[in-house]
Amino acid sequence: MNWSDVVKDKRWHWLINKNVPAKATFVYGVLTSKIYFDPLRPSRLPKADNIIFFNKEADAIKAGFRKSKRNGAVQEDTHLRHARAIKKACEHIDKNQYIVSLTELASSVGMSHYHFHRIFKEHTGVTPKEYIKSKKRVFVQENINKHISITEAVYNLLQLQQPHL
Template structure:
């Protein structure tokens, strides 16, 4: 039997091996390891005798391990939902459905785990702490209520804010834009936009007075329709001259005349998305990182899939260089604005180093 290695990332494999050595239950459900000499695959916390490292391969799912010819361990039963996964699911359910987010101590009592262990377990599996998850969910509820037409005061209390002060607090505010940008789909907000030709085809650039809300590539009609769908009640203005500085900077970047785009942006993001996007901006020009490496960069090595989702949700192409993230084997994966554009961007950057 020839084992199939799911990830060739050394940093990711090192973190996984350390989890196996520590029999880290917090990693349960995040990956599985197979032992080539026995043909068995296990959870990271399996109490069985530790294998030799050179015989170990890693898989993201039990199905992947079984497809490679491994059979489930009878001791740790990796095909079953673990107690740890059940606890995390229970916490997410409580945070998703509670008007006021439970404290960590309350969540720990509900799951019969210690607060410290629950905190570590939740962050390992979800990528953020329970508090950060609760803040992100509250921000999502607020945005949904504002888009549906609620006034700011009604929306903030319905979303779970105790007062207006928590809405504007730098420690809890995750809107990205001022609340008015989301009220009734952007009612009261002025967004200037322009669709111009670029080396990657038609490009839409849009911004509020605070910063860029969109840099996208595609067809003229599709680009504008998407912007109008996202901000149906905003005052959209076709105003190329107002965006000339941003457009010129982006065009210079595409032409290889500039290696960075330090343009202000005005976009909504969760705490996790913000951390991922900041990590992407730290990747040097002309270089790439794998999704696993980005997860390592933000201190959440198990949150590879969440990193991929954060890359896919990036609304400002090039400003946040999500094109510099590739698969662990170096292959190009999906790109919101097309893999061919991603290939062209990386080729231009490599040649311009």
């Protein structure tokens, strides 16, 4: 299929207008990468020169194309994996009494500290450091609410953070 055929195809118009019918069963492949995409999942469109349409997924596979990893289930799995990692990191912070480095947190969930920091902020809205500070504030506030003086509440926090011999 050459460029002029692709441009005339109704499927191309559906893609560029982001108006693919829900009952559409075709997939499109990118010739340069040998990857095929589900038209109902959002993705960046290739140049018309590099696209080929298949009536069924099986046709794309037979032609040597592999499914895009950006399609639905893979993205959902990544989001769930990140959410589990953030939950595990928060538990790690609590278990270690709020004394933990970014590198230690990241390695506890199997990520680089750069990636972990970005994912943590994306999921929680705060950085790991801000999260730890807020946990410390809550600890002190709970102690103050128990009718303990501010000095004693801060002292309790410091005692909690001392390494046990």
